[in-house]
Amino acid sequence: MTPAGQLLAAEIEAQGPILFSRFMDAALYHPEHGYYRRARRQQGADPFGRQGDFYTATQLQPVFGRLIAALCTQWQRQLGLAGAFHVVEWGAGRGEMAEFLNAFHYYPVDIDGGTVPAAFEGVIFCNELFDALPVEAVRVRQGEARVMRVGHHDGRFVWVEGEPLSGPWLPYAVNLCARVTDIREEEEVWLELPIGLESLLASITQPLSRGFVLAIDYGYTEREIIRFPRGTLMAYRRHQALDDVLLNPGEQDITAHVPFTHLEHCAHELGLHTRPLLTLTQLLMSAGETDQFAAALHADDEASAQRLRMQLKSLLFGLGETFRCLVMEKREAPEGS
Template sequence: MTTVRSAAELLAAEIRDQGPIPFSRFMETALYHPEHGYYRSPRDPFGTAGDFYTASQLQPVFGRLIAAVMHQRRAELGDPERFIIVEWGAGRGELAEHLTAFHHYALDVGRGSAPPRFEGVVFSNELFDALPVDVVRIQDGVASLMLVGRQDGGFVWTPGPPVPEEWHAYIERVRAIFPPGEELWIELPVRLRDTLAAMAAPLERGFIITIDYGYTEPELIRFPRGTLMSYRRHRAVEDVLRDPGEQDITAHVPFTHLEACAASLGLVSSPLITLTRFLMEAGEPDQFASALAAADEHEALRLRLQLKSLLFGMGETFRCIAFRK
């Protein structure tokens, strides 16, 4: 038996045996395969030595702000005796030390479990952008799924079957945003609703709060070629089919569709806001004054830089949306 040593070898064998595969299958294997997936690698993808930063790496500032948000949400629910936080896509678990005042469960994609029923908050940071998507190309007015095949030893896009009927309305809404006749590449968020439903299912009463980057439908006009992107060593890589398992793959979150999915699940959406506004509303404006005053010069500078990155860097790029149940 041949030993498979990488996600690339695994995908190449699958395509050889079955023919071209949907991009969602490619992305799922590349990111989440138990042995060879990017997020399952012993190499840490986060931080300076990895491929990208997230807000969760800006500790302790981000953790303190999120803890303040959780205290606010608990108060809004009437201070239930057992207030639980379930964090989806917990990564390295940086938030845990800041949430010790709560019952906190840290889940990763495909790993861990939440209590069967609870009151509290389901929280995620950069979860939805890493969910597998399918890809559609609209050319000469015809929409086709784009599959992943093999050619000359590499992975390539290849036209596939017509788009499933369940996605026709979604594609027509997107198509209407662009000038007639323009070639378009569109991501289909095929895992989004099921993921949101799984997050909401055990929540008896409370909130789902998610932080991510994405677009509303009118903003999609900026992305006629779609939003798929890979990241490696802090550099953007346009070829998302290159080196599966060795680089991150992301797609912007379609917030308008996310809100529609939430409504279909009986959730009530709050307005979509910037991460800056979300964090500025998390407690008192001077809540870090005492920490800055007590810190030495080096630590105080580090805290100020973290605040600056969160409020004026990531804070304007990332958005936050909450759903109440």
């Protein structure tokens, strides 16, 4: 069993089945054995890229970095900020964006470190941050929503039906479930509760006095939940998507699609203004259209130019329709408030 698995099994032995959010948190972020922590300590355990478990858009450099930098420049002009313009990247991973965002005052932050200016104007950039947040799992059967816990049986982690869902998340689950069962005759519906999303958004946007927050991720709107009657939890290992998120804790990535309607709701609660949700293709087209992608595709020789065109193609056609982009804006508080 994996080291994170041993800890979780002991915890279950001592106190009974645990919440899925606890399982996901330990599997990904246990200080020693969590997937995103272990990766930084053990050579060869890097989750990103060819040798790892998955690619993100960030690995498609330099085109992705150049286009995001172009977008930041557009926003800098829009805000009329000729001077200090900060770009804070939350969930910066391997830090591949540094080369492109260093032209601004760039601050990469991840769970193991990074600093953020106390108050700043500029951009907060999050690529695949919100899909990595621990969620709660819920199963709805015959009209009853129950929390799904994680038990341990015969050396394997297993789902265990827990208590009926109650409290503020119940209406959230009922609403999503109704959208699935009104159209499909599902015997049971699984869904996730994004319990940490609002507090993370609140803490990352707190030091921003004026500017934009860009969240890029895979996800769904409330209307699209119909596509996911079995929920969206997914594990990734060696470039394979796996349904069993309880396997090998600490050694495979666990994600949940981002509920963008809820993210928009949280943004409004925090006083942020949202723009219409875009696909990654739409966002990158708007970043590249001012010069017809000339800067993004600039290269000194034909072989490099061809490689860049392939990267742009992968971004637009490979990831472009799967990934969504939510732009949130923090405006200056009106005088006297």
